[in-house]
Amino acid sequence: MYSLLAQLCFGDKLSQKQMEEIEEVEHRATLHLSNISIFDFWKSFSKIVLRKRRAWSLKIRKDQEDVFIPLIRERKKLKEERSTKSNMEDQDYVLSYVDTLLDLRFPANHDKIQLTERDILSLCNEFLSAGAGTTTTALEWILANLVKYPEIQEKLFMEIKGVVRDGDQGVKEDDLQEMPYLKAIILEGLRRHPPTHVSLPHAVTEDTTLNEYLVPKQGTVVFMLADIGWDPNSWEDPMAFKPERFLSSSFDITGSREIKMMPFGVGRRMCPGYGLAMLILEYFVANLIWSFEWKAVDGDGVDLSEKQEFTMVMKNPLQVQISPRWKNN
């Protein structure tokens, strides 16, 4: 997942070594995120009392600079070279997230006209840390349920079989449009096991009354994302894994019509990566089930206990036996 997101971020010409360096430093940064939030609240206090943790935090930032800044400079150089090339010479160019950030300009009256390298580094860090752990966690929960309920896995396999054409190597992006049961499985996975159980902190801009409770101006508000998706007033048998509940009508994950679940948040601060995340999940699940049969390790059930890390992960990571469905796998 890191390799995929790293290429979206820094371009598709990264070497294996560069991808490994990005993954290593981002993994450390993500695990460290809970400490950084302490510094946000008690900066002066933490400078003295939490010196060691602060030093560790600064070390991670320095390591990120060592890995990311050369990559940002490479994209800057490529941008300058491209400006002198014709369209014909430039055919294998793929736009990256960093390219869009380098092109960003603020209005002229702003005291800063464009982003600095350090701003771009922070945005790339946000892109990778917000995108990789969440999507990987969702994928693991969905596969865990397909192992736990082989009849659902089989029904999905039959749907894919009806869509993939003879001679195709795997499921293509266009094929996904013809797979309503796959979409239902992804939505049910996100409802039953949202990777983040609470939203990011939001604030109200003025005193607001909600169900007779006053939320004072600037008061911090977080939304209980998992509980909203498990509400028995909205969902029948909410703790069961039943993709069929999403088959009867098209479901709007953005919550613009009604809000019965919000694994990506809703409104202006909704996850900007939700479309990408849905595509990655559909594409990976379809191809993994098309290529392999997934079974529980003999004698072991699938334990769906949760553990809070940066995301809500499986307490006991999924252990499976996978067998290729086709001879050439």
Ligand code: HEM
């Ligand atoms: C299954 C996968 C994902 C889930 C469940 C998820 C969920 C969320 C949630 C709940 C929020 C906070 C929304 C709020 O507080 O209102 C969020 C924010 C964010 N997400 Fe995702 N996300 C996923 C994948 C991604 C991906 C793939 C990217 C980008 C590559 C991404 C980038 C972001 C960013 C940058 C923010 C912060 C937005 C802000 O500060 O306003 N996410 N995500």
